Amino acid sequence: MSVGQVRIRVPEKAKAGEVVTVRVLVTHPMETLQFKDNKPVMKQYNFIHRVEATYNGRKVFEAEMTQAVSQNPLIAFPVKVTEPGTVKVTFHETTGKTYTGEAQIRF
Amino acid sequence: MTSGFERSRRRMLRLIGAAGAAAGAISLGLAIPAIPAGAQQALGMPQDEEKVADTMKRLFGNRTIQDAGDRLKVDAPLIAENGSVVPIKVDAELPMAPDKYVKNIYIIADKNRRPLNARFSLTPDAGKASIATNIRLASTSDVRVIAEMSDGTLFGVTREVKVTVGGCGG
Structure with a gap:
């Protein structure tokens, strides 16, 4: 389990026009606020703040996340597939790093 | 306890x-x-830190939120033993046509320090508005799920989730 490992699950086979559910899991600590003397510690926290998904290069899904999303975020979203192709999911971390995963949708 | x-x-x-x-x-x-x-x-x-009323105002201004009823199905546990992993699933029975579709789905936890948990943006290419994720809840709280249509209409559903151990790091 290394940070930034992206795992994507899609149905094995899809039909044209079908709505498939893409399930993505990324290994990430999603740091929560630390408190000292009941005040949040002012520092840059490392968490994923944005997720983008494309299907054959076309943007299909986007999410804005906060620290109130669990560690190792799991996200499921729908994509209507019209032709076989690649789902690509990119996670943007607050440090500027990005993590990407890909999955093939076959017919 | x-x-x-x-x-x-x-x-x-x-x-x-x-x-x-x-x-x-x-x-x-x-x-x-x-x-x-x-x-x-x-x-x-x-x-x-933000109060939930302020969050709602920041996100939606003065727009009214209609009760979604059956149009927004929210799957959330009644009791979450661990507030740091609370699975939430949202299924919207709302149109996904190019001229009118579910543009955003917001998940808002009333008693979190920053109530907005996540915002999911969809396009008509999604085919159906259905998302799932795991969220953190600081304490027992109402969780609001709000769907924003492309024309600005808002549909909302509120669920109470009881939390035994909070999960927002303090």
Whole structure:
């Protein structure tokens, strides 16, 4: 389990026009606020703040996340597939790093 | 059971929140002067505590939120043993046509320090508005799920989730 490992699950086979559910899991600590003397510690926290998904290069899904999303975020979203192709999911971390995963949708 | 203690501590936190934010802003300036100016550097920095009413106002202005009823199916546990992993599933029985579709789905937890948990943006290419994720809840709280249509109409559903152990790091 290394940070930034992206795992994507899609149905094995899809039909044209079908709505498939893409399930993505990324290994990430999603740091929560630390408190000292009941005040949040002012520092840059490392968490994923944005997720983008494309299907054959076309943007299909986007999410804005906060620290109130669990560690190792799991996200499921729908994509209507019209032709076989690649789902690509990119996670943007607050440090500027990005993590990407890909999955093939076959017919 | 820590819930009683937890609750009073949170109330305390809320009281100190305003003072803390002010002090934080000062210490921020002093402690991290090396960060360059620009929108990017704010990423990951703690933001001020926010009341849920303020969050709603910030996100939706004065638009009314219609009760979604059966049109928004929210799958959330009644009791979450661990507030740091609360699975939420949203299924919207709302149109997904190119001229009218579910543009955004917001998940808002009333009693979190920053109530907005996540925002999911969809396009008509999604085919159906259905998302799932795991969220953190600080304490027993109402969770609001709000779907925003492309024409600005808002549909909302509220679920109470009881939390035995809070999960927002303090």
